[in-house]
Amino acid sequence: MTSISTQDYTIHFNETGYKALNEHLKAVRYSKVFILADENTNMDCVPFVLGNIDTEIEYDILEIEPGEEQKNLDICLGLWETLSEYGADRKSVIINIGGGVITDLGGFVASTYKRGIPFINIPTSLLAMVDASIGGKTGVDLGHLKNQIGVINTPELIVVDTSFLATLPQLEMRSGLAEMLKHGLIFDEDYWNRLQDLSASTLADLDGLIYESIIIKKNIVAQDPTEQGVRKTLNYGHTIGHAIESYFLEHSEYKRLLHGEAIAIGMIMETYLSIKYLDFSAEEGKKIKSVFKSIYGHVTILDSDQAPIIELLKYDKKNEHGNINFVLLEAIGKPKVNCIVDNNSIIEAFEFYN
Known part of the structure; x- marks a missing residue:
């Protein structure tokens, strides 16, 4: 390479x-x-x-x-x-x-x-x-x-x-794959499609996909090294995903989630928010949820967990002037930054995930 x-x-x-x-x-x-x-x-x-x-x-x-x-x-x-x-x-x-x-x-x-x-x-x-x-x-x-x-x-x-x-371990490979899937969703629909089933992929194929992911991230960072604009798109799924990851780290009664596992949940939920706020295709949203569930399975998030997870969103690094800023999708490969959503919609996103 x-x-x-x-x-x-x-x-x-x-x-x-x-x-x-x-x-x-x-x-x-x-x-x-x-x-x-x-x-x-x-x-x-x-x-x-x-x-x-x-x-x-x-x-x-x-x-x-x-x-x-x-x-x-x-x-x-x-x-x-x-x-x-x-x-x-x-x-x-x-x-x-x-x-x-x-x-x-x-x-x-x-x-x-x-x-x-x-x-x-x-x-x-x-x-x-x-x-x-x-x-x-x-x-x-x-x-x-x-x-x-x-x-x-x-x-x-x-x-x-x-x-x-x-x-x-296989779990760590799956964790990294979540970031590659994210690169497809925010940047390249063809790349997203090719990542959905890797069962027939060779090591050479995987090397090529890794190389593409690195190119995608490199190109985005080059446009915005200090994350004032387009680099924020790399945080798709991370606003909710980081809050879930932090919550599970803090509560020892739950099995700790790897970063990619938490971000996968975040991407499913932020896809729902994209449907609600940006008219993202509902049919495409169901497909995205199906892809992530097929790879990462389902994590139980109780109703009683939702309010404290939402409370953690205020610590997200993209927040400005007291607003919680989300990255959402208008279409696959077309993200929009600095989207503001209400808490009721986030609860609905939990329901969509469940």
């Missing part, structure tokens, strides 16, 4: 990625390399990456426990203290090897340590490859509220090695 250049960095793939990484390390001559990974990626992915790095620069591995629960300021504090203790200076670099938690967290830690040191992303999950590691969003959660603290800051480069997908 051909490398993809953005204004600030380049996304490289597979073997080409390691060649580009080695050339970059040789050219920049960092004082020290710090590799951030969780327990899983440190075991499954870091040894392979190290086997493909050709450098004499000293490195240390920083390992954290896996899971969204680690994406918080306490973990950041521990990492900042470790970097300081291990002599990281402004010529050091952090290489983030992992899923979206690692790339979000590691990018934020790097961007704020000594007012900013460079970082490189090597995403190992489908979600991180097509979404989290691209576009420069870094950050952590505030309690159970998703991504409330962070900065937009781009990596030096990204290496996408799709062989790491073989290490992923």
Whole structure:
């Protein structure tokens, strides 16, 4: 796959990625390399990456426990203290090897340590490859509220090695697929149609679909790096989806939802709102719900859960002047930002999902 250049960095793939990484390390001559990974990626992915790095620069591995629960300021504090203790200076670099938690967290830690040191992303999950590691969003959660603290800051480069997908549980693959489906709904109806049934797809087919998703996100971000307009369309399904994800994180009696599982629910519900507010095709809306239900099944959301989930919407990052702003669809591939809906309609959207 051909490398993809953005204004600030380049996304490289597979073997080409390691060649580009080695050339970059040789050219920049960092004082020290710090590799951030969780327990899983440190075991499954870091040894392979190290086997493909050709450098004499000293490195240390920083390992954290896996899971969204680690994406918080306490973990950041521990990492900042470790970097300081291990002599990281402004010529050091952090290489983030992992899923979206690692790339979000590691990018934020790097961007704020000594007012900013460079970082490189090597995403190992489908979600991180097509979404989290691209576009420069870094950050952590505030309690159970998703991504409330962070900065937009781009990596030096990204290496996408799709062989790491073989290490992923099926649930994690499904989680990443939700973001790819979203790219189809907001940008390309043909892409959406091709993603609906992957049962006959080969690994080469999947590589091609991943590549298309990265191109879609890259093109949207290039138009609006700081999310003032068109980049907001990437949040389709996320206004409600993040609130549901946060609610399930906060309530231990419920099984934790992966990001993609929550966003799938959000996309079904925001499709209903699109039907009600933007005259999106009701027939198409039923098809969209059917596609997501066939992939992700059904999650029980009780009537008693709905009001506290709606309350969490006020923390969404797209909100302005006290308004909760939704991204809705006029048609597949034609999103509209800054849509305001009432709470009764959101309750109706829960009913549509159920």
